[in-house]
Amino acid sequence: MGPVNVGLDIGATKTLGLVVDDAGAIRAEVREPTEPGAEGVLRTAARVFEALRAETGAELTGAVGVGIPGLVDTERGAVKHAVNLGVNGDWLHLGDLLADRLGVPVVVENDVNAATRGAVAMSGEDDLVYLSIGTGLAAGLVLEGRLRRGDHGAAGEVGHIPVDPNGVQCECGQRGCLETIASGSALAAAWPSGDVPPAQALFAAARAGDTKAVAVRDRFAAGVASAVRVLALAVDPRTIVLGGGVAHLGEPLRVAVADALLQQAASSPFLASLDLAGRLSVVPSDYPVAAVGAAMLGR
Ligand SMILES: [Zn+2]
Structure with missing residues (x-):
């Protein structure tokens, strides 16, 4: 096996590990439920890494990239406020602790920024905004090839x-x-749906002609469109990629948001000239964008 990179996407419910080769092709994939708490997160990450080693039959001695929710100090490889993972209180020095267990260097990044790097790898564009519509709503920015974290x-x-x-x-x-x-939690509050993910249930009901569902969907899409407009007017990226849990909707999400953007631009030749709807894309639902981006960190 040629040079490969390992990426771990640590989420509240599952941890996804990938081995990615230099051409960006996925060579191995392992998924495990994430155990809560600092020790649980470390144990899960180590288990996924060992499973990747077993699956590839390779030593995997290169640096491992990790994407994780919460506040991340990339210099120190530390994470804080990863509330959904049960990681509270003081800084957790995830990079050092995990490097000790795995025996390889570890690079840690915020999950949205990791996914943004994955979107760059996926699209081949190096001037883009990645809008993550998950439990919350946040964007990652790669501008003229550089990730912008902010001061x-x-x-x-x-x-x-x-x-x-x-x-x-x-x-x-x-x-x-x-x-x-415009977030997964807002959708869950507006359209409670039991076992089915609220976004899927809402869009299906709207497609079937339920007028209340159409109104809820359109308000949500207008909210996402507002976020896209703010981002586009602030930094004017070449392309805007929709991702996060809600983006598992795929093409119907892109269409709903593009329609809302066209509506917002209908009375404004200025906005219309920016063609925000035309610059919009969505991460394919089977593409593990955050884990691919995490793998890029280890390069
Ligand atoms: Zn707020």
């Missing part, structure tokens, strides 16, 4: 731009943030 690591946190003074209270303490309209 306080807050670049791309468009989910906390307030758009509705009469909207619901957001976890961040403000009111009417975009995240309260």
